[in-house]
Structure formats: structure tokens, C-alpha cells
Amino acid sequence: MLRFAAKQLFNMGFTLLAVSLLVFMLNEWTPGDVVSKILGPYANADQVEKVTREMGLDRPAIVRYFEYMGRALTGDLGQSIVYRAPVASILWDRLGNTLLLAAVSFAVIVPLSVVLGVLAGSREGSFTDRAVSVFSSITASIPEFAMGVFLIAIFVVGLGILPGTSPLRSDTGWPIWSQFVMPVLVVTLYDAGYLISMIRTSMVEVMRQPYIRTATLKGMSFGQVVRGHAVRNALIAPFTVILLQLNYLVSGLVVVETVFAYPGFGRMMLEAALAKDIAIIEAGTLVAVVVTMLTQLFGDLGYMALDPRIRV
Amino acid sequence: MAETGDRVREWPMPDGATAPTTTAMLTLDGLGVEANGRRGSSRILQDVSFDIAPGEAFGLVGESGCGKSTVALAVMRYLGRGLSLTNGRILFEGRDVAAMATAELRALRGNRIAMVYQDPMSSLNPVMTIGRQLIEVPLLHGETDAAKARARAIAMLGEVRLPDATAMMERYPHQLSGGQQQRVVIAMALMAEPKLLIMDEPTTGLDVTIEAAILDLVTELRAKFGTAILFISHNLGTVARLCDRIGVLYAGRLVETGSIRDVFKAPAHPYTRGLLAALPEHKAPVAGGGHRRLSPIDGTLKAADRARTGCAFAPRCGHVEPVACETRPIALTAVMGDGAHMARCSRLAVVAAAKPSARTSMPAAAANRGQVLLALDKLSKRYDLTGRFGFTSGASIYALSDASMAARAGETLAIVGESGSGKSTLAKVVSGLIPATSGSATLRRAAPHSSAPGGRLREAESPGATEDTGALHTSAPGGRLPTGESPGAMQEEIGTVGVDQRSPDTRRRIQMVFQNPDSTLNPSHSIEFALTRPLRQQRGLSRADAKAEVLKLMERVRLPADLLRRKPHQLSGGQRQRVAVARALAGQPDLIIADEPVSALDVSVQAAIVNLLGELLETGDLALVLISHDLGLVRHMADWVAVMYLGRIVEYGPASQVFAAPFHPYTEALLEAAPKPDPDASAPAIVLKGNMPSPTERLAGCGFASRCPKKIEGVCEREMPPVRQFGAHTIACHRELSGGATTSV
């Protein structure tokens, strides 16, 4: 187990290096070099040359790459042109916000999906099952922005009990915690539907297995069978999918963040991409890769913990 | 328990008959179960009545789908979704199971009645340790002290002869072998010392030696705990060995019941008679020369038969008489004076007077017979285990070592041995799925000098569709010649040649038939498609010729042509296996390797497939390699037998010699272990203990030494046993042989 984790970490470091090099190169070679991206289309040749020299851009790319990585290791990720501030300060701030939203959503989505999925799947064809299935397929099929607009219409415009934007500032007149409700609700409704149906399907499958019959014929009650024998087996298959939601929650919340003006990581990346803010894109991509790889690692480790048939 | 005593039986109870009902542990009384689906309801069980006395073992037999498992689950009140109990009562210790409250039922399950299932792997929870699954049982039924429960679990694992019980507690099901898993399931069932143990096909799918050990164990535990047993099986041999009485189920009705001796010695119902006649005779002389035909029961059990008012067996019965059999319900009637032996047939006297169907002998074999088509010489396969990063880790698995044998035209070479003995590795090497590491496998062509000019003949198979008689010997019009297309290559080395490097012709000449036809038939293709493809690809027939040829193949495997449009799932297991055989025949192979071809099929269907395989050999230009753990079948079919253990051939020779005087201790043990459908057969004197050693060790001495009852201390483990030859019979063993042995190591 330990050796496996160590090996995975080593692989991760290697992947990270490769990805960073790739991103650096891509930015290097995209049309319009770095300096004209910084100075804009109307800079004259003198200015370009001056800035190029000042920034040390006349040196070979590989040298600059290692410099960049060296600085990155000390926490200096360069300057953002859009936000006119060090990338590090913006990045960590935005990432923190997103992680907070992701954590709250995850904490709601996972228990909700497991409970509903297990309830529905343990009694296939029952009323609960059908109700849960209909609910989850409806919510999963409505796009996030439509869901956002729809919920805003109800809770913000109609009832007026929740704020319509979530800039996480207290000067809006709404307490900070209330600004989380709408984004979390939208993310949960959208994402849980998919998870619920995954878990339900897996649970239905497990309930048909002969070992469930064995457990019942040992004299267990239905609840004992479900809790003691079915749930763990039913979570094995959807486990990776559950963890994949973390990726989505960290780098895929662009739409929700935009709808609610939430100062998150996804929106930052979108703005940086539109403005060709290379320093942010580079650093942000690396962070997204790290998150993906970490969930992968946790996925593998958790998988092994759940299923004794997979051991390294 | 007075209420069970005076219940009404629908068949006459003769005076003075010893009716065990008052003391019965379990009584089924006119049990009826219906399935309610969208398309109306259908009867699954009808009027099933029998009882089991304390400590008694009752066997329930019948073909797949006749309702055996449904009976078992009804007793546990665990009928599947859509099934319901519509008639009759199930009394356990005098209490009506159907009327019990949930709590009462739960106190019964696992405690007073326990169950052992067919597939041990899937009936154990894969993510829980053995220990936890065992301890659960006493904790559910009143034990509060976890330490005591644990101690009991360890003791029970010892009772079922599992080595190192304490360590076993921490293991997961997938870390055990099939036999060990079944022992765990039995231990789990016995944890609460139940009064009734229901075993649903507990040994199906296990090796004969493991089966024998498990049956032994059950007999022993039964004596020790006085448990009554309801033993469900489709194997008459295991029932004969274990049970006191037997019930034969057909289409959801009990058609015959009585003591083992009565039913086996004087079967009264035509179905029971058919079942017994369909078995290869375990006492008959060994096949050798001419094959004997088995007598399958014609037809199949159809779902509609369950709904018949009269006899459900009528469509398949040779004694059917419309008025007596098909107009009114038929009750179980006493076969002889007392009511102990009963059958549900209205023409018992007529049936009893009829002679049992004679076994017809197969016609004498053709001229090519006996020519070696495949010769194996010291064929070996070693798997080098690869560690991480693809380097060899030094460890190797010796899956096959120095196997030498020959498959001959018109004859069956049977390969027997426990699972893991290397049988399937051998098949894979020959079929090219894995190349051998050393040694040779030579594929030869039958000499073209055979009975008629024009090369090897296949009557009734030549696609000369129009002139059925005249064109028999010509090859396919428009097609490639079946012989002579790789001129000069009279023999060809295939042992180290993978299937992708073999020429299409070589591939055509070796065909496989597997245990499970589903794994080879594509579920989305019609039968016609499955048969046409090899004809067009391997033999290059035109569309029209292929079509005609498909019809001939279907006829050859005795399938009606209207099945061609169907998809595999619309056929029965026996029909699918016939399609698989037809497909193997499509390329006109020289060699068919059949890996457990009938072990997934019902007894009544098995016989037909066995006959079919036997008939294929009649033309005399095809060799059959039969891999099977069913020694009854091997005895019936084989001309040559190779007994394998731990990747080595321990005994090889003509079937008549090997079976008549098995010399090698392993062969002897295997033959002993095979369950015999005969109440007089004695329990096996030798039951092998333990498991085959791991094939990763390179043993200095005899591989069988760790389990051999006749081991010579100090010699067998140290020195490789000599391979001795008696004419065609070879034996690898240290024991002294009487008679002049020619030693050739």
C-alpha cells in the first residue's frame, strides 16, 4: 500500500513536470509572442524590444522554463496582467473560494446521493425507487445555467429570501453563508442526479447477487442486509465516479460561478483565457492537473480499501 | 405434533404403512407455486408432497428448470419476485412456514433451517472476511458474546477440515479455492446446528475429488449433528451416495418418490427410467472399440408442459395413451404394496412390463481409424511470471511438463485430472492460443490411401448438393479442396506456433468445443450466420453452397432447420451446444478438442451430445480430444485416456487397460471418487485430502507425493518417478509393478 502510494506520488511529480513544460511551450508558440500579448497590438518595435530585454525574453525558452519553475517552487508564479497583481495572491484566493464551494457541495451531494441511490436501488420497482429515479433524471438533464435562472426566479425574484449573486462580500447586505445557498443548490441538483442513478443501478445489481440471498437466509432483517452486506458492495463501482465529481467541482464550475458572480477558480481561468493572461493560465492549469491527479490517487487508494479483491 | 399426523393425503395410505409423518421434521403437503408475470400466471410447482424425518437425507432430482430450487426457496419462504405460494402447506416441525410472522421466520432461517448453495463464490460476500460472515450467524441468533461466537466459528472451520482455521478467519472469499469456499459455506450453514440443511447442488462445478471429499464431509457431519438434509442435485450418482430417499421432479410435479434402492433398482416412472438409462454405465466394459450409444430422453421440457392437465411427461413418453394419460390429473400411486415407493403415472403396469430400451451399438469404424492425427512429444509449457517493469521475477509456473500422447482418427483421447492439472493448458497449446515452451506437437494428415479414392471422405457432408450419391467423394464445387491445398505438408509442427501464425488451413483443421457454448456464440448473430461464416471463410464456399451446407450441418447435429433464424439465447443449452458442435464441424476439421462439452448440460441432454460426438467419429477421419472431469463419461467414450496431475501425465494408455486395472494411485483415487448412480456402490475407500501443490515449485520427486496414500517414504518425494511402459500403457510411479516392466525414464 505504502509503496503503491509512493510510486503514485513519483508518477504524479513526473506528470506535473511534463504538463508544465507542455503548457509553457504552448504559450510560447501560440501566435503573437508574449510581449505583444502584454503590450497589446499597438506597441511599436522599440517598446517591444525593450520589454523583451527587460523581461529576459531574448534568452532561450528552456532557460526561461527552468527559471519559471524555480520561481514557482518558491511560490512566485509571476504577474497577472488582467488583475494587475501577483498571480499567487489571486490564484490561492480564487482556489480557496472554489474549494470552499466544492467542499460544501461535495458534503451535500455525496451523502444525499448515497442515501437516495441506496434507498431506491434496494427495493427495485417500489414507489420510492420510481420517485427517486424520476427526480434524479429530471435534475440531471437540466443544464446548470437553466437551473440557475430557474432557481433565481423562485428564490430571489419570487420569494426574495436569498441573494441572487454571491460575490462573497458582506457589503451586499446578505450574510456570507447565505450567498452559498444558491450556488450549492444548483451544483447539487445538477450533479447529484447523475450520481444517484449510478448508485441506484449498482445497488440494484448488488441486491440480485446470491450473497444477498445468503445474508437474508441467515435470518437478517432487510435493513441489516442492506447496511451490512449491500451498501459497501454497491459503492465499489460508482466510487471512481464519485471522486471524479471532485474534478468537476474544482475546475468545472465555470457556469455556476459566472451565473452567480462567484469569485472562483473557474471564472478566473475563463477571464484569463479571454484576456490571454498567460501567467494565470499556466499556473491555473498546473493546479487543475494537481487536483485531477490527487483525486486519481485517492480514487485508487479508496478503491483498494473498499474492495479486498484489488490489492497491490 | 398431532396436526401433521391427521392431515389428509391425496393418495391412498395403505394400512399398516409406516407413515413417518407424525415425526416429520419437514412436511410439504400439496405445494403449489405460481409465477405471475405480465403475460398471466403459470404454474411452477404443482402438488409437491413429501416429508423428511429428523436426521434423514432426502434427494430431489430433475432437470434444469423443473423447480428444484423453487422447492428449496419455498421452504425458506424466500420465493423470488413474482412467485407466490398458491396451494398447500409447508410445515416445519409442525409449524406452517407460510403463516409465520416475520420475526419467527427470521429466527428460523439460518438457525433451524440453513442452506448451502450451488455457487459458493457468489454466495459469499466478496468484501467481508470469512470470519465476519461466520460470526454473524450466532450473533443474529441470540449469542451475545462476540468472543464465543468467534471461537465457535474457528471450531466450525476445523469441523469442515479447513487447514489453519484461525488464519482462515481473516481471509476473503476470493483467496480460497472453490472447494474451500464450499466448505466455508457449509460451516456457515452449520454454525447454528440447524435441524434441516438444504443443499442446492452443493458440488456442481467442483472437481470429482473435491466433490467426493465434500460428500464425505456432509455424511460425517450429518451423523455427528443428526441434521436432516434436503439434497438437490441433477447428478443421480451424488444422490445415490448421500441420500436415504429420493424424489424425482418433472415440470414442477413430483413424478416418483421412494427409497434410493427402490427407485434406482426398479424405477417405475418412464421419466425416471429414462434418466437412469441416459447415464453411461459405470460397470459396463470400457468403450474401447465400438462405441455404445446412450439413450437420451427424446424432446425437451417445454414451459407449456407445466400447464397440462394430464401427465406433463406425455409429449416425451414412449408409453403415452391419450385417454389414460392426458385427460385428467394423475395422482401419485403406490408402485408396490406399501406407500413408500410411489409414482405419478397411470400406466405403471404397462411401463413395468416394457423392456428397458436396448443400447444400440455404434457401427464399426471406418478404415482410417487408428491413424495418428496429432502426436505430442514431451510438450511443455512454462509461464515465466513477470514482475513489475516487465522483468522476469524468476518464478515460473510449470503448467505442462513433458506431455506425450497421440490423438487418433476415429478415436477419442480423453484427458482427465483435477482442475489445475494442466488439461486446459494442453488444449490451449494444441489450439494455438498459447505456444508451448518446448517439445513438439505434430499435426498429421490421414494417409490418403483410405477406403475410397479422392482423399478423406466425409459422407453426408460433401456439399455436392444435387447428386447426393454420385458426388459424395468429390469436393465442394467452387470451393477449395478439403485436402491437398498445402501439398506435401503431410505433417506440420504446431506446438510452438501461435494461432495467428498458423495458416488458415491449419486453423481450420483444429476446432474447439467449450463447456459454455454462450462464450463462443455471438449473442447478436443468428445461428445461420454463426454457421455460414466458417463455411465461407475457411472453406471458401459460395453463398448458395454455404446455405446448402448449413442445412446439412444442422441435420448432422440433429437440429431442425427452423432454428437457423434464431439467436443463441432463444435456444436451450443443449441446442446451443449442438450449434457449437456444428460450427466446429463446418471447417471439416481433423481434430476436435472438446473441453468439458457436456458438464453444463442436463443428464437427459448430455446423452444426446455424447452420442453426437460419438457419431462424428464414425466416419473415421476425425480425432476427438475430450477433456472432462466426469469419469463416467470418459469411461463411456474414451479409447485412450491420459491422466494428468500437476502438469504431468501420470498414466496413459488404452481406456480398457487404464480403467480395468488403474495402477497409478492418482488414477485409482479419481476412479474411486466418481459418484456412481448405484445404491450398492460402496463409499470411496480412498478420498484424497489436501490440494494439488502449487505449480510454481519445481519438485524433485513425484508431484503427487504430498497426497499419495501409497507413497514410498524417502523415495517418492526425492526422485522423479520412472516412466514405465507396458505395451501402449505408460505409468509414472515408483511403486513396484508385477510383470516385466520396461523402464524408460
Ligand SMILES: Nc1ncnc2c1ncn2[C@@H]1O[C@H](COP(=O)(O)OP(=O)(O)OP(=O)(O)O)[C@@H](O)[C@H]1O
Ligand atoms: N421469479 C420467477 N418468475 C417467473 N418464473 C420463475 C421465477 N423463478 C423461477 N421461475 C421459473 O420456475 C421454473 C423452476 O425454476 P427453478 O429455479 O426452481 O428450477 P431448478 O430445477 O432449480 O433448475 P436448475 O437445475 O437449473 O437450478 C423455471 O422454469 C423458471 O424459469
Ligand code: SF4
Ligand atoms: S402417465 Fe402416460 S404419458 Fe405420463 S408417464 Fe405414464 S405412461 Fe407416460
Ligand code: SF4
Ligand atoms: S511415485 Fe510414489 S508418491 Fe508418486 S504416485 Fe507413485 S507411489 Fe505415489
Ligand SMILES: [Mg+2]
Ligand atoms: Mg436450481
